Amino acid sequence: MSEHWPHPTGDVSETAGWRVPGRDRTQRIPRQPPAGRPPRIPPHPPRSSAAPRRRSWGRTLLFVLLILLLLGAAGGAAALAGYVYVAMQLPPPEALQERALNLSTSLVLVDRNGELLGEFADPQSGRRQLVRLSDISPWLIQATVATEDPRFWQHPGFDPIAIARALYQAIREGEVVSGASTIPQQLVRNLLISPERTLRRKIKEAVLASEIIRRYPREQILEIYLNTIYYGNLAYGVEAAARTYFGKSAKDLNLAEASFLAGLPQAPALYDPFTPEGRERALRRQRDVLRLMIEAGYISREQAEAAAQEMAARAFQKPAMTSPAPEAPHFALYVQQWLEQTFGLNAQALHRGGLRVETTLDLRLQRMATQVLRAHLEKLKDKNVHNGAVVILDPRTGEILAMIGSPDYNDTAHGGQINMALVPRQPGSSIKPLTYLVAFEKGWTPATLIWDVPSRFPDGPGRFYEPVNYDRRFHGPVTVRYALGNSYNIPAVKALAFIGLPAFLQRARDLGITTLTRPDYGLSLTLGGGEVPLLEMVGLYAAFANEGRRVPPVPVRKITDAFGNVLYEYTPPPGQPVMRPEHAYLITHILSDNEARRAAFGPNSPLKLSRPAAAKTGTTNDFRDNWTLGYTPDLVVGVWVGNVDNSEMKGVTGITGAAPVWHDVMEEAHRILNLPPREFRRPPGIIEVEICLDSGTRPSPYCPPDRRRIEVFAADQPPPGPEHDLWKAVMIDGATGLLYTEGCPGPPIERVFYVVPEEGRWWAEQRQIPQPPTELCVVAIPEVIIRWPNESTVVRGMVPVLGTVWIPDFAYYNVEWGIVGADGVSWQWLSGPHLAPVRDGQLTVWDASHLPTGWYALRVTAFNRSGQAFVGEIRTYVDNGIVPTPTPIPTVTPSPTPKLLPTSTPELPIPTIVPLPSPVPTP
Secondary structure, X not given: OOOOOOOOOOOOOHHHOOOOOOOOOOOOOOOOOOOOOOOXXXXXXXXXXXXXXXXXXHHHHHHHHHHHHHHHOOOOHHHHHHHHHHHHOOOOOOHHHHHHHOOOOOEEEEOOOOOEEEEEOEOOOEEEOOOOHHHOOHHHHHHHHHHHOOOOOOOOOOOHHHHHHHHHHHHHHOOOOOOOOOHHHHHHXXXXXXXXXXXXXXXXXXXXXXXXXXXXXXXXXHHXXXXXXXXXXXXXXXXXXXXXXXXXXXXXXXXXXXXXXXXHHHOOOOOOOOOHHHHHHHHHHHHHHHHHHHHOOOOOHHHHHHHHHHHHOOOOOOOOOOOOOOOOHHHHHHHHHHHHHHHOOOOOHHHOOOOEEEEOOOXXXXXXXXXXXXXXXXXXXXXOOOEEEEEEEOOOOOEEEEEEOOOOOOOHHHOOOOOOOOOOEOOHHHHHHHHHHHHHHOOOOOOOEEEEOOOOEEOOOOOEEOOOOOOOOOOEEEEHHHHHHOOOHHHHHHHHHHHOHHHHHHHHHHOOOOOOOOOOOOHHHHHOOOOEOHHHHHHHHHHHHOOOEEOOOEOEEEEEOOOOOEEEEOOOXXXXXXXXXXXXXXXXXXXXXXXXXXXHHOOOOOOOOOOOOEEEEXXXXXXXXXXXXXXXXXXXXXXXXXXXXXXXXXXXXXXXHHHHHHHHHHHHHHHHOOOOOOOOOOOOOEEEEEEEOOOOEOOOOOOOHHHEEEEEEEOOOOOOOHHHOOEEEEEEEOOOOOEOOOOOOOOEEEEEEEOOOHHHHHHHHHOOOOOOOOOEOOOOXXXXXXXXXXXXXXXXXXXXXXXXXXXXXXXXXXXXEEEEEOOEXXXXXXXXXXXXXXXXXXXXXXEOOOOXXXXXXXXXXXXXXXXXXEEEEEEEEEOOOOOOOOOOOOOOOOOOOOEEOOOOOOOOOOOOOOOOOOOOOOO
């Protein structure tokens, strides 16, 4: 390699040559200053010029003479007095660090694992990130010292040698060729005193520089300097410069990059590498820096040559204007808003002190959820679906692990810059668990029976609200478990009518819902008639997952200043008890029951995960919004899918739009975090009880075995007893089919009915489910009468015998006939026993076809179960030939009122039931 390093093309001074005598030596990097919490100071960026500084020869000469005079007469009283006088008029040197830290700095956001999330620069002052000296590349430290202040580690704040050299060069060249300001003097000029160029100001600068050297470690002075100087393109401080020009941290700069940056502060605008002319000037300036590093003994000529060639081959391209946090833009802006609201910080205050905010976000989950959302929305584009949002929350700490406000922040055509995780939208049925929670607090249970039948509710003067289910069907008697699991609308409206709107709204506020503030809500509120942000809905579900304790969503874990001093650290609270753990578990148990939702969603819907998980969908009836929210013991995930402009999707529901996103995000999030499957913890106050599914009560003996289930309850809210079961045994009067009571004519018969209340009669009639009679049978007044034939009739052949047999506690009746003679009637058996009473019907048939013409008698004897007999009889005339003149009718006429036979009448055994012939109508 040649001993002479060739110059880059262009006008370069001869001092850029490389013949450096002596051996190479390396300066030792000083130790890191002790940490301490920095004070706050007002902002103003360090001043820089667009070209190298020039001073008139006269002013420089006066300044040099003054300094020499002070040095030469240090022991004199006049010089000492002047020094003290000047020092007393100046800001205290302790203000140096305060003002350095309070210069506008970039707000740096990192995720929970320390990965850079974004950098927010003060729009008025540019980017700045404060770093410790130990986090700056040694190459940059050496390059800066060699270029700006070679005797930095030795001089007393100002450099007499540099002053003499500057004076000599100024006399020789006729103008200022090199400056004499040391690093401490530059700090004083930029941070502590006014920038005017006067002799008075020069004296102040020298005095303060010496005081600073006296009071501050040189390492700390250099650290402040490197964090405050301007490198161009709105990059203040070395960290911002390293990221602006090389996309890396200052600690990772190599020699080529460090030497390039060290030359920029002399004239940042002139040395702008993003312009062709500026790039060439910056490369020449780098060679000056490398030459000075060789002279200082930091590097060899070979290292300088390699560094120069490396930078000459590098192409500089100005970074595209993108979001300051491209992987989580909505979340980053939300963090800024949270900082302002939580700590009262305005936009200016956020850029003081080099704040480093460790957020709760996990970029691994953020990237995954973004990819999943984009992939599923791509499949739904033909259904007019263009936007969506996802939030992942830790229910125990409230920490927001991911927040995607839209699939593409730069998609202005579909409102990509609007954070839909924060915009209130109608939640559909996803808000129903809140309704049932309040119902549990007012006495309902998962087994409470609700009638899903056509229903009307008052909705103002002369108006009624008639809710319908999503499937346009009615499902009859359903318990709360199946009503919530299948998301039936009518039961949810009945539940809200039961608890009342004020109770619902109060519990919504208790659970962090802030947007349900309109005064005109109706019962449709339980179906999603209000508007709620996704983040607040996720917070609501987190309380269920956290066993009834609410921990508000939080985006920040820790805030430190530029030097690691902790200004704020989040300690997760135990959580505010907002519901009983038992009630939280009951809701969770229902939402995690895949069988409970099978009727509406099928056995293998996206709501079913490879681990226990509770989930609920929501869809507005005009398909403008659909939701899925759900949780495991470790994570809560909420998904919204729709359009920012509120346009309708084409038939996309919560189960087809949001649920697939929810499913994949849930599965992947648990895999990424290596979370094993866990069951939801059951609190001590939960019991299991068998119920009859058709009643929601403990089963009576009549509840069919296949309609019995095991249900969970809060121990102090068990189901009603079996006496309240709707499956009942009912005693029916065998004669009338009416409800039996003592004195009914027929025998009591026990029959089992599913007895529905009045609310369910429509459903029972639609399905032809028999119901027990509602009327009692009429208690019988003894009546045993033969109405035909009678004394006024003439009969022949086969004669139907008509009448009534109706007595209390009826057992049976017999029919007899006989010939009427002078000595009375000789009775013969005709038929019986008949086991059913008869009211105005046929009692039997009398075959009179073989009887001679004459008077005959018919008698009916009815017996009750106690053996008492009741009798009715008549006379009639039989003519089976030529009708003769009738013999006078006997004067004894039977009374229509049956007479009671002597109790000594033998009790006949009750025969088996024999079917009766069809009645014959009365002629």
